[in-house]
Every structure is written in structure tokens, then in C-alpha cells.
Amino acid sequence: MKDGVVLGIDAGTSSVKTSLFTVQGTLIREMSFPVNVLSPAKDQFEMDVDLLFKELRRVIKEIVVGFENQVQGIGLSVSSPTLIFLDRNQEAIRPGIVYLDNRSIKEVEEGVERFGGTNMYFARVGNNPSPSTCVAATVNWIRSNEPETWNQTVQIGFLNTYLGVKLTGNVAVDPTVSSYSGLMRVRNPYSWESEFLEIFDIDEKYLPEILPSFGKVGVLKGDIASQIGLPAGIPVAIGAADTASTSFALGVHKHGDVFQSMGTSEVITFCLNTPNFSPAFMNRGHVIPGMWLSNGAMSTAGASIQWALKNIFPELSSEKELENLAQSSPRGAKGLVFLPYLCGERSPVFDTRASGMFFGLTINTCKADIMRAVYEGVAYGMQQIYKIGSERWNVSPEYIKCVGGASKSALAIQLRADVLNKQIRTIESSNTAAYGAAMLGAMAAGIYTKIEDVPCIEDYGRVVEPKSDNVSFFEKHSEIYRQLYPNLKELMRVQYGLLNGDILQSE
Structure with a gap:
């Protein structure tokens, strides 16, 4: 002993x-x-x-x-x-x-x-x-x-x-x-x-x-x-x-x-x-x-949740209240997709000029959908990285x-299992x-x-455990997420240049 x-x-x-x-x-x-x-x-x-x-x-x-x-x-x-x-x-x-x-x-x-x-x-x-x-x-x-x-x-x-x-x-x-x-x-x-x-x-x-x-x-x-x-x-x-x-x-x-x-x-x-x-x-x-x-x-994975609490939903008092709000929106957030690149991004793009966004806003989008999209967007990001590594x-x-x-969040953990x-x-x-x-x-x-x-x-x-019906659903919907950055990369560079006074040339 x-x-x-x-x-x-x-x-x-x-x-x-x-x-x-x-x-x-x-x-x-x-x-x-x-x-x-x-x-x-x-x-x-x-x-x-x-x-x-x-x-x-x-x-x-x-x-x-x-x-x-x-x-x-x-x-x-x-x-x-x-x-x-x-x-x-x-x-x-x-x-x-x-x-x-x-x-x-x-x-x-x-x-x-x-x-x-x-x-x-x-x-x-x-x-x-x-x-x-x-x-x-x-x-x-x-x-x-x-x-x-x-x-x-x-x-x-x-x-x-x-x-x-x-x-x-x-x-x-x-x-x-x-x-x-x-x-x-x-x-x-x-x-x-x-x-x-x-x-x-x-x-x-x-x-x-x-x-x-x-x-x-x-x-x-x-x-x-x-x-x-x-x-x-x-x-x-x-x-x-x-x-x-x-x-x-x-x-x-x-x-x-x-x-x-x-x-x-x-x-x-x-x-x-x-x-x-x-x-x-x-x-x-x-x-x-x-x-x-x-x-x-x-x-900025968990930081995206904290950002939403501070800047979008300051009337809420905790991340638990945010999670409850997100859970009142259906999976897929009525088509809303969030790209969580709030401070540029490391994996998988390694681009300091990458920026975050909400894609798919409509007249029917509500607060719960916005928060649900944040939780799902972070999960999609981890799915993208995991797929690259596992393959x-x-x-x-x-x-x-x-x-x-963040592993204490029931919604976040279930989303990780599903995606x-x-x-x-x-x-x-x-x-x-x-x-x-x-x-x-x-x-x-x-x-x-x-x-x-x-x-x-x-x-x-x-x-x-992953839920089989969610696995197939998120596999289809995450494809939109994976297409956002490559299709908007050059616009992100231009936007970064305008905000920082740089003159950037398209690659």
C-alpha cells in the first residue's frame, strides 16, 4: 500500500x-x-x-x-x-x-x-x-x-x-x-x-x-x-x-x-x-x-452561450434559463443556423478574420429559435471537427x-451525442x-x-446515448452549417478589412 x-x-x-x-x-x-x-x-x-x-x-x-x-x-x-x-x-x-x-x-x-x-x-x-x-x-x-x-x-x-x-x-x-x-x-x-x-x-x-x-x-x-x-x-x-x-x-x-x-x-x-x-x-x-x-x-463554444446571455437576453439571469428557452424551440430551430466564430476561429479553419452569423432568419423566428440555434451551431462545429479527425x-x-x-447542460450533452x-x-x-x-x-x-x-x-x-431519429435529422441539417464558412470566407475578409482599416485582396 x-x-x-x-x-x-x-x-x-x-x-x-x-x-x-x-x-x-x-x-x-x-x-x-x-x-x-x-x-x-x-x-x-x-x-x-x-x-x-x-x-x-x-x-x-x-x-x-x-x-x-x-x-x-x-x-x-x-x-x-x-x-x-x-x-x-x-x-x-x-x-x-x-x-x-x-x-x-x-x-x-x-x-x-x-x-x-x-x-x-x-x-x-x-x-x-x-x-x-x-x-x-x-x-x-x-x-x-x-x-x-x-x-x-x-x-x-x-x-x-x-x-x-x-x-x-x-x-x-x-x-x-x-x-x-x-x-x-x-x-x-x-x-x-x-x-x-x-x-x-x-x-x-x-x-x-x-x-x-x-x-x-x-x-x-x-x-x-x-x-x-x-x-x-x-x-x-x-x-x-x-x-x-x-x-x-x-x-x-x-x-x-x-x-x-x-x-x-x-x-x-x-x-x-x-x-x-x-x-x-x-x-x-x-x-x-x-x-x-x-x-x-x-x-468561442461556451463563450457563445455567455455572449447570448449578456448581449441578447440580458433579462435572463442564468445559463440554465437560456437552456430552458432553447429547449422550447423545435430541433433545427425552424431553419435558423448559427456560426459561432465570434473571435475568429481555430479548428478547423484557422482564420482570425472569420466571423459569426445567424443564417435563415424569417418573420417566424422567435427568441427561443435564436437560442436553440446557438446551442446547435456549437454542436455542429464539434461534429465537423470530429468527422475530420475520425475519418x-x-x-x-x-x-x-x-x-x-458545459458538460452539466443536458441539452448540450444530448446534442453532442446526437451530432x-x-x-x-x-x-x-x-x-x-x-x-x-x-x-x-x-x-x-x-x-x-x-x-x-x-x-x-x-x-x-x-x-x-444518441437518439437515432435525431442523428439522421442533424446529419442533414448540419450540411448547411458546413457550407457557410467556405461560401462566405471572402466576404468575411472584406468585412474584417473595413472594420480594421485594412485593404484586403481576394485570394
Whole structure:
């Protein structure tokens, strides 16, 4: 019988959740605190990582009370990528730049030209070029626009790099995070690619060592240990990106495993045993060496529901009231179709100029139809992504696990089952990423030496079957959704240009 407890830290862009588990995986207690994402200028999004770490120290000290001498390991889960610049004292020089940031679009385009075009970039790197998958471009933006920052920079890192160095004094990153750097071939996420470093003019001396996600970045330093009420010397795992940490927690370990995360954004993740990547997905190395994760990520899935509540139905007090309203409209929303591209879109189009729309408004359209169309439009988007992945990789899982706040919506879950024609199993745990981080900490401590021995989360809340008549209905009606973007892409570009003062040429 293994004794002791492990600590999982899940640092996201909305909150940081810290959870204490037994080494068998039973939750003991958890605490969280909010994170404020700052927007100092248009298209710029940052977080104060020093404030984050200050609050994290306070929370850890509280959560370990009574277990101070039982903590065996610590693991990290982080939003990704969050770019950090460290000085010679291992302090963050400026706020971290989070994945929502688009300041480096021009630098991305310049890098793509040096690769020989978008298709060549994808073929060589393994991801579409964008600020959120090519932080090398953001490094170049900083070098050009903040020379005082660059002159102080000794190391470039990420959010788990920063937390790891603050806890242990050692600098590292893992392959699930480094995959979004633009400085490696994702098929080989454990080494920086010298050719790509040359293209972006970045010296490898600035970059952290790449460790396995369960690799020990170091042990808890004495000064930090005294501040958080723990003994020095506790092993710390470098950890993983939050989606990858959740994959690990849910047992998404073999080719063909699929899970879905439903929140402000929505992601469907396929586990692959070969790096046969699709350009409709964001691709990364897995926690498990020799495996990969392909993430089909919609930017404003749950955010579309929140947008409707705030801007269309402010008289309603909750998302539950919105759901009840939507359920009073018939399936198909009387022909109304919603395209949920409210902040451009990632998967499957990767177009920052894509925009949302309602198609099919008539004199008979009512409020309930509008809300029903929003729920169905988000579901159609996930169906489109799932079809691309399942056909490319010849994957047909028996069921799909769903996590996240939106998985509590009965309408949303039934729609996912119907449009995907798959059984959906919701996961009750609200801390899957923190759980995965804690178990990575357990591996770094040697409590578990084999990934297959690590306990997985399987506390299903609901098991929802697709309804056969709905499956055929939505298959026909979703075809309209799939035709909207390709037929309106050029008009969206023109509209974007008019709103932003750009002169755009049709491709």
C-alpha cells in the first residue's frame, strides 16, 4: 500500500486550482483563486505571473495544513502557451504573454515566408502558423518592440518553466508545451530544431531543457519550502499543458482514445500513435513518450452561450434559463443556423478574420429559435471537427468522455451525442487537470514507475446515448452549417478589412 499525498497545481487563464490527493487518487481538499488576464493594447493579452505565484504560495500553505510531512510530490498543469522572459536572477521581467495574444501576426507571417509558405510550415513543424502555436514569433516581437526586455533576458520559458524555476531553481519545459513553440518538429517534441532556431534567429542558449512531463525538474527549494509550510526536497514534476494533463488523468493513453473538454472554448482531443497530423487540428506531443495529441479547438463554444446571455437576453439571469428557452424551440430551430466564430476561429479553419452569423432568419423566428440555434451551431462545429479527425485516423471510439462546466447542460450533452452519433460519458470531477498534474508529481517522486499503473478518473456522472431519429435529422441539417464558412470566407475578409482599416485582396 502506497502512503502519503501528492499536490496538483492547475494554473489557467481564469483561475489557479490547487488540489491535494492521496497517492491512490482520492481528493482530500482543493482551493482556487482567480486570475486576471490583462489587455494592455488591442490584440494583447497578458497575466501577472509574479502575483500568480504570490497567491499560489498562500494557497499551498493553507491546503497542506495537517499534511505537511506527508506530501510526496508536486506536479504542474498550465495553460499553454504562456510565454515568460526570465532575467539572470530567474525572475520574470514582464507579465506572461498568454495564448489569446495576437500581437505577433506580422512576425508569424514573416516566419512563414522564410519556411516557404503556410503548407511548408505545417509540413515541417506540424502545426498551423499562428501566435498561439508559434511563440517564436512573439519572441521576435518582444525583441523588436521591447528591447529593454530583450536586453535583460537570459532565458525564455513557459508557465510551467516559471513555476518550476520558482519552486526548484531549475529551468525546464515539457513536450506538450514546447510543441506550440514553432521551434521544433512536433513529431520529435523532445529537441529544439536548429534549422527553425536559425529561421527565427533565436539562440538555443535561451531555451529550457525539455523533460518528459513526469520528469523531475528538481526538488522544492528551502526558501520556498519555508514560505509554504513544507519540508525542502519534495520532488517536483515539470508537468504538462492542461489539455494533456487532463488526457493523462482520464486514461487517454492509446491510439483512438478520444475525449472532449467543454468550457468557454471547446476541444475534442484524439490520441495518436503516429505523428500523422491534420491541419484542422492543433498538434502536440503527449505526456506519454511516443504518443501524440491532436486537439480540435473551437475558440468561442461556451463563450457563445455567455455572449447570448449578456448581449441578447440580458433579462435572463442564468445559463440554465437560456437552456430552458432553447429547449422550447423545435430541433433545427425552424431553419435558423448559427456560426459561432465570434473571435475568429481555430479548428478547423484557422482564420482570425472569420466571423459569426445567424443564417435563415424569417418573420417566424422567435427568441427561443435564436437560442436553440446557438446551442446547435456549437454542436455542429464539434461534429465537423470530429468527422475530420475520425475519418483521417480511422477512429471510432465506443464512447467519448466529456469534462468541463458545459458538460452539466443536458441539452448540450444530448446534442453532442446526437451530432457525433456516439455515447457520451460525463466526468463528475471538476479538477481533472490538477489530478493529472498530481499524478505526474507522483511519478516524479517514484511512487509510480509505469504510466499504466497510475489510477485514472472514471467517476461518470451521466451516460447519454444518441437518439437515432435525431442523428439522421442533424446529419442533414448540419450540411448547411458546413457550407457557410467556405461560401462566405471572402466576404468575411472584406468585412474584417473595413472594420480594421485594412485593404484586403481576394485570394
